[in-house]
Amino acid sequence: MLSTANLSLEQAPPISIPLRFFLSAPLFGLAAGLLLLLGGGEVFASRWSAPALALTHLLTLGVLAMVMCGAMLQMLPVVAGSPVPRVVLSGGLVHLLLLVGVPALAGAFLTGDALWMAAALLALGAAFTLFVLVVGIALWRVTLPSHTVGGMRAALAALLVTLCIGGYLAGGMVGAWGVADPLLWTGLHLNWGLLGWVGLLLVGVSYQVLPMFQVTPEYPLWMRRFWAGGGFVCLSLWLLLGLAAERVGLPAWLPGLPLWLLGLGYLLFFVVTLRLLARRRRRILNPSLLFWYLGIALAVAALLLFAGGGWLPDAASATGSPLLMGVLLLGSALSFVNGMLYRIVPFLSWFHLQHRQLALLNMSVILPNMKELLPDRWANLQFYAYLAAVFAALPAPFAPESVSRLCGLLVCLSFLLLLSNLLRVAVRYRATLARLHAPIPS
Amino acid sequence: MKRVLDVSMLEPCEPLERTLEAIAGLAPGDYLLVLHRRRPNLLFPLLEQAGFCWHCREGGAAGYEIFIWRQDDAAAEIGAGCDLQC
Numbered sequence: 001m002l003s004t005a006n007l008s009l010e011q012a013p014p015i016s017i018p019l020r021f022f023l024s025a026p027l028f029g030l031a032a033g034l035l036l037l038l039g040g041g042e043v044f045a046s047r048w049s050a051p052a053l054a055l056t057h058l059l060t061l062g063v064l065a066m067v068m069c070g071a072m073l074q075m076l077p078v079v080a081g082s083p084v085p086r087v088v089l090s091g092g093l094v095h096l097l098l099l100v101g102v103p104a105l106a107g108a109f110l111t112g113d114a115l116w117m118a119a120a121l122l123a124l125g126a127a128f129t130l131f132v133l134v135v136g137i138a139l140w141r142v143t144l145p146s147h148t149v150g151g152m153r154a155a156l157a158a159l160l161v162t163l164c165i166g167g168y169l170a171g172g173m174v175g176a177w178g179v180a181d182p183l184l185w186t187g188l189h190l191n192w193g194l195l196g197w198v199g200l201l202l203v204g205v206s207y208q209v210l211p212m213f214q215v216t217p218e219y220p221l222w223m224r225r226f227w228a229g230g231g232f233v234c235l236s237l238w239l240l241l242g243l244a245a246e247r248v249g250l251p252a253w254l255p256g257l258p259l260w261l262l263g264l265g266y267l268l269f270f271v272v273t274l275r276l277l278a279r280r281r282r283r284i285l286n287p288s289l290l291f292w293y294l295g296i297a298l299a300v301a302a303l304l305l306f307a308g309g310g311w312l313p314d315a316a317s318a319t320g321s322p323l324l325m326g327v328l329l330l331g332s333a334l335s336f337v338n339g340m341l342y343r344i345v346p347f348l349s350w351f352h353l354q355h356r357q358l359a360l361l362n363m364s365v366i367l368p369n370m371k372e373l374l375p376d377r378w379a380n381l382q383f384y385a386y387l388a389a390v391f392a393a394l395p396a397p398f399a400p401e402s403v404s405r406l407c408g409l410l411v412c413l414s415f416l417l418l419l420s421n422l423l424r425v426a427v428r429y430r431a432t433l434a435r436l437h438a439p440i441p442s
Numbered sequence: 443m444k445r446v447l448d449v450s451m452l453e454p455c456e457p458l459e460r461t462l463e464a465i466a467g468l469a470p471g472d473y474l475l476v477l478h479r480r481r482p483n484l485l486f487p488l489l490e491q492a493g494f495c496w497h498c499r500e501g502g503a504a505g506y507e508i509f510i511w512r513q514d515d516a517a518a519e520i521g522a523g524c525d526l527q528c
Contacts, residue, residue: 078483212480215453281451281479343454350455351484354462358491363466370455 011083013073015352015429017091021070022345023422024095028062028102029334029415033389035106036408044400047323054109059330060193061124062102067337068201069094071344072135072152079208080149082138090134097127114174121170128163132156147224151204154232158196161239165189181246188239190326195262196235198333200228203269205340213343214289216276223272227265234262263303270296287379291339294387298332323397331390338386338418342379345422346370349429356436365435373425382417389414443472444525450479450504458485465494465510473511473522477504495519497526 032055036043039051046052073091077083084090101123108116135156142149166189172179179185207219218224237258245255274296277289305325353367389410396403447464449457461476468474476482481498489496489510497509509526511518 213454215451215479282453347454351458354455354458354488355491358488369459 011077011081013077013084013087013091015348017087017095018070018074018348019345019426020092020095021066021073022341023419023426024099025063025066025070025337025341026415026419026422028058028066030412030419031062031103031106032058033408033411033413033415036411037405038408039404040408041400041402041404044323044396044404047326050109050112052323054106056326056330057105057109058102059334060198061098061105064198064333064337066095066098066102067341068198069098069131071205071340072201074344074348075205075208076135076138076152079146080139080142080152082142084134084138086134090130094127094131097123097130101127117170117174121167121174125163125167128159132160132163146207147219147228148204148208151200151207151228154228155197155201155204157232158192158200158235161235162189162193162197165192184242188242191238191259192235194329194333195266196232199266200231202333202336203231204228206273209340209343210273210276210292213347214277214280214292215282216280219272219276223269227269231262231265234258234265238262263306266299267303270300287376287383288339288342290380290383291335291342291386294383294390295332295335295339298328298335298390302328302332320397324394327390327393327397331393335386335390338382341418341422342374345425346373349373349425353429353432353436356433360436362436365432368428368432373428374421378417378421378424382414382421385410385414385417443469444521445472445474446477447474448477448504450477457482458488461485461508461510462488462492465489465492468510468512468518470512470515471517471521473509473515473518473525475525476508476510477502478506478508479504481506482508497522499526 035051035055035058039055042049043051043055070091073084073087073094101120104116104123105120107113108120135152139145139149139153139156145153165185168177169179169182169185169189171177172182207224210216211218235258238255241250241255241258244250273292277292302325305321305328347370350367350370350373357363357365357367389407392403392407392410396407445464445468447460449460452460457476457478461474461482464474464476481500485508486496486498493513494510495513496511499507501507509522511522
């Protein structure tokens, strides 16, 4: 009658692997805030301005991708029972290459120097090739894929497409080849990155973390079964129809249709998420939940802007609504990631401490629980700083000179508080670990 | 003797904490039935590490039932086994 744990603790990476990704992310957020503070209105003057491109990539690669890579390396053995091959080496290398590549890319945008761009392409290309390879192997090996694994597979494929298009655009920037329609390709890059890689992973991971951490019912089976695959098909059709439209005479509405379907799919996902949150069994508001609500509100606002025609008809414009769309989508994605960090980091720390305690049989040490590792009041404070930064960013596309510096200041404050909160957990973890390893008093 | 612990309404890490606290207090012959809303994959390696056997089945009002007993406690194993066959 004895069952065997389907998760071997030895399969999971040491806590230092995900933590290095999670602790590095706020540094890039801080750099983005400093860029806004120093660059002022120039950053929001145009979506094509060098500081705007640098800022976008500091946030998408430095914060979002940094956290998402760390989370996937950690979660795969837990949710899929499939460890990432040589996770200490591969995770360490991916982290290091991102640490080099992201600042190099931001530097390349700011200086226009081809050497910086070549260095960034080399480092980021190596980082993501390695990441896609090792995570792809782990996902491939899963024999009974859960719905979360399905979402992860779709997200990884979307990441690959995003990177290929990004590499193509970057090659064009350094003069390696010509890019015929940079507007079209930039739109593809942006949407595959945010609606594909970020969005599909969010959906897949939500199936797992929302019921677990917010004590909600499960997502409906039909949604878990079809959403991620359907989303990926929509993005693929949009790419193919968008490219074909130039060569074959397609009706003007047709290429945008899959994007509309995807938008409706996301709207449905957020409505279902709100209904699940309304039915959660423990009705106590926590900081992570506040980030979820903010993320959903911003994403729905982005969808309404899209539905109102603020995106496609104005796509050639460099300011105004396309920039606002960027603020809403990035603000939403950062909010979800921030909220998940507040659950994942304390939980991981507690779990690893529990594991060490049982291994060392040192039961005299009382382990801090998640709320003691990170008190809600500190996380709440950071949430309100982030909320203020979002409110300052919303009018920035229309009045860049007036609010950009204030927005930069609030972004800096928000990421400094996030860093300090995560460091607080790490310090408490290390202190407790040291007490566990101390000789047991006889 | 059967002990029952309902953790189905608790947020992480409380279900794991409460379960580990409860098994530490099991007397000889006792086994623990944990009512959980999810399959607690992270609990199982901790149980084995602490010297306990477990069996998880889907069902019950909460969603999952986990039977836990000490590895060297034959009476508790028989009790849990009878309960499982009911």
